[in-house]
Amino acid sequence: MESNEYGSGHSESGHSDLLIVGAGIVGLAHAVAAAERGLRVTVLERDERAVGASIRNFGHICLTAQSGRALDYGLAGRQRWIDLAAKAGFWLRECGTVVVARAADEFAVLEEFAERRGGDQVRLLDRAEVAGRLPLLDPATVGGAWLPLDLRVDPRQAVPALAAWLAAEGVRFHWGAQVQQxxxxxxxxxxxxxxxxxxxxxxxxxxxxxxxSAAAEVELRRCLLQMLEVCPDTPVPVDPAVLSGLSMLRYSGLADCTAATAVRQRFQEQRPDLLDLAMNLMYTQRPDGNLVIGDSHAYARTHLPFDEEGTAELIIAEARRLLGTDRLTVRRRWRGVYASSDHTDFLITDLDPATRVVSVTSGIGMTTAFGLAADALTT
Structure with missing residues (x-):
């Protein structure tokens, strides 16, 4: 019998009601949904622990800024995250998100978004109210919005804790198992x-x-991004996740607002370098007080192995402006990789009557995995 920090696996082969290839958040979400239905579940993971996109992210359950199926999946999975945090014993904050507007056109987007969604999902903030929630703030801030339904977790803790809990519940894990066919x-x-x-x-x-064949069906590419963990010289608590005007161009719920056109045009005229990097300027605070900042985006089937230091420098410079401080010490840097497709946010396709491929192709796996898994196992 094999064992590791996540629980026990079994060296013998066998039959299961459901076998899952991959122990990232999407695979684990399927294991949760199947185990709750009383199914016998086996998970095969090629690495000794989850090391991919599921632990390299902001830990932001960013459901409100989505639209369409992504919003539906996010809302469907919200309570599941809360319940599992209590069961598996990982850190979770029901703290919402603050979207910071640093120009009149950005605040116009938030006003339109609030009108579309209503007070249960979006509450407008004046500058003083933003400052009351964010102790580090760009002096140029004119207002913002609070998205109260959003959550935060520490992905480096939550994902292994969830796997350990599933193992204790009877899900069989085989770590370091490379699937060949x-x-x-x-x-x-x-x-x-x-x-x-x-x-x-x-x-x-x-x-x-x-x-x-499934990847070719949606012209799947890899999205490569750069992220950093920084420490302010004067540590302060930042409870919510924090988005910026660039986030309004990235998340569909905000980007679909008519007012977002003016924001994009301004960035095209004044800061095309940020759009060239498809930057989503945002941050979250880890439980230890450090801030995760980012992030840039580049798309290709195969990426070169070299990271441009200028990209990281630009992220840091923009984070300093957003935080209203020059005093940031870089603690860690990393590159993230996730699946991307211009054709769909979610790849769900059958290879044969018994085999289904499921992948989030829009970088919102943590937000949508539980709603997606429930749907993929039912349909």
Whole structure:
């Protein structure tokens, strides 16, 4: 029998009601949904622990700024996050999000968004109210909005805690198990041969490695981003997640507002360098007080292995402006990678009657995974 910090696995092969390939947040969400239905569940993960996009993110359950199916999935999964934090014992904050407006056109977007969504989802803030929620603030701030439904977790803690809890609940995990072939309910891996009534392939941006036809169907690419963890010289508590005007151009609920056109035009005229990087200027605070800041975005099937230091420098410079302080010490840097498609936010496709590929192709896996998994297992 194999064991590790997440719980026990089994070296023997066997039959399951559901076998999941991939132990990132999307795979774990499927395991949760299946286990709650009383199914026998096995999870195969090629690494010894989750190391991909599921732990490299802001830990921001950013549901309110979404639209369409993403919003539906986010709202459906919100209470699941809260319940699982209590069961699995990981840190979670029901703290909402503050969207900071630093120009009149940005505040116009928030006014339109609030009118569309109503006070349960969006509450406008004047400058003093923003300052009351954010002790570090750009003096240019004119107002903002609070999105009270959004949540925060520490992904570096939440994902392994969730896997450990699932293992204790009877889900079988095989860590360090490279899957080589999946077809018609049979899975061949370095941990042995497995069979299942149903197989879910949830391998994020590596769909093309195991299911190239599914990746080709949506012209899947990898989105490469740069992120940093910084420490202000004077530590202060920042409870909510914080978005900026650039976020209004990225999240569909905000970007779909008519007023967002003026914001984009201003950035095109004044700061095209930020748009060239598809920057989403935002930050969240980790439980230790450090701030996770970012992030840039670049798209390709295969990326060069070199990170441009100028990109990180630009992120830091813009974070300093947003925070209204020059005193930030960089503690960590990393690159994130997630699946991306111009055709859909969610890849859900069947390879055969027993095998389904599920991937979030829009960088919002933490926000949507639980709602997505419930849907993918039902339909």
């Amino acid at each position: 999946v077809a018609d309910g049979e899975v061949i891996s370095t941990a042995g041969r497995f069979t299942a009534d149903r197989v879910i392939i949830a391998v994020g941006h590596d769909v093309d490695r195991l299911a190239p």
